[in-house]
Amino acid sequence: MKVISFAKVRDTIKDLVQKANFELQDDVLNVIKEMEKKEESPAGKEVIKQILDNAKIAKKDKLGLCQDTGLAVFFVEIGEDVELQKDDGLKSLRDAITEGTRAGYEEGYLRKSVVEDPIRRKNTGDNTPAYIHWELVPGDVFKVTFIAKGGGAENMSAVRMFAPAAGQQGIEDFVVETADKGGSNPCPPIVVGVGVGGNFEYSALLAKKALLRRPLGSHNSDPFYADMEKRLLERINNLGIGPQGMGGRITALAVHVEAFPCHIASMPAAVNIQCHSHRVLSFEM
């Protein structure tokens, strides 16, 4: 039986949150470099150049790629057959992830961007709590995926409950409209995560999960949704918003769509917007 040490989880997460915030991964860099070739606007080209220069400096100097080093969001897949080892005084897996986040954000000079109450707004001072989504899965899997989610892009996200009659066209128009409304705010070129189906809360979770798909720009295994992704990317890139909203061909780096069964009366859709600084990293034990 696979044994998962809480201390090891904590220590791995401490390093993971730093690495994700200092280094754009190759799949993201590759898409940005591809898009650089397609950009026609001089301002857009200059922005992409700065984005690539920034990535080099952040990696070399261990500086946050962006000053908004994000909420620490985790998706944890735990196999039903793994054994959890409560070592080093850590009483729960949640504690292990929280401690790893706290230590990583402190050690890495990352920004503490969490307030303890949405209305009274006092900073918690250590970038916790971590935002953890648990998924119990068969077997002895233990996989953690981290995304540093900045506020600027998250604020441009949306959920809408459609009537089924709105159909595919209704959903696609909603995605494009959300990207258009976001305009220059979410730091384009953006990554667009779309969740279709499920219910109110599940659609939002699907949209966030869609952002985690690697490599960036790969397509849904269902050809129907793969086609939708291609069409949506083209439509969003025809909006003209361009890098940083200064006008250009490249408004989005990728569109990922995830779908799930839903109620006969419903067709929920959620769009989770992510900035070009797409900081996603996983580990397995």
Place this chain on the structure above:
Amino acid sequence: MAEHRIETPVSDETVEKLRAGDRIFITGYLYTGRDSAHKKLIELVEEGKELPIDVKGQIIYYVGPTPARPGNPIGSAGPTTSYRMDSFAPTLHSLGLKGTIGKGSRNQEVKDSLRKFKAVYLAAVGGAGALISKSIEEAEVIAYPELGPEAIRRLKVKDFPCIVINDMYGGDLYEEGKKKYRKE
């Protein structure tokens, strides 16, 4: 698309020269401030009290940097989204603030206020905070240290790169850029 090197404090004459789309390199001092600091500043104005900074001729940079590593003046320091400060900007313009730096579009009230008080709205590249930090030479917290990343800092900058989004004549780079490249 012209290029200008400007120094702070900024005069009306300098603002008059700037057009949407121009590239700007700023040398001198910038003051940082975002949501919480702005709320505090505006409360002081409403109470008729003195502000911790004199904004006359100055530029406010909407940024909440990461902590500085030892030996560095500041951490990653790119712009935050500006619309959250829209409700505060006109009041500060009326007190003589000549510029704001952020990213993302401003509302009509802010654009009108730029025209009325002769000011500009500039953008730096969002998500390029590590690169931008290289043009910041010194940083000092001068008000509200309890706000952490949201404290007001005075930054000494050299050739700080930005681009004019909204000028005092109604020019708007976001609108013009989008129009040029949009395909219906």
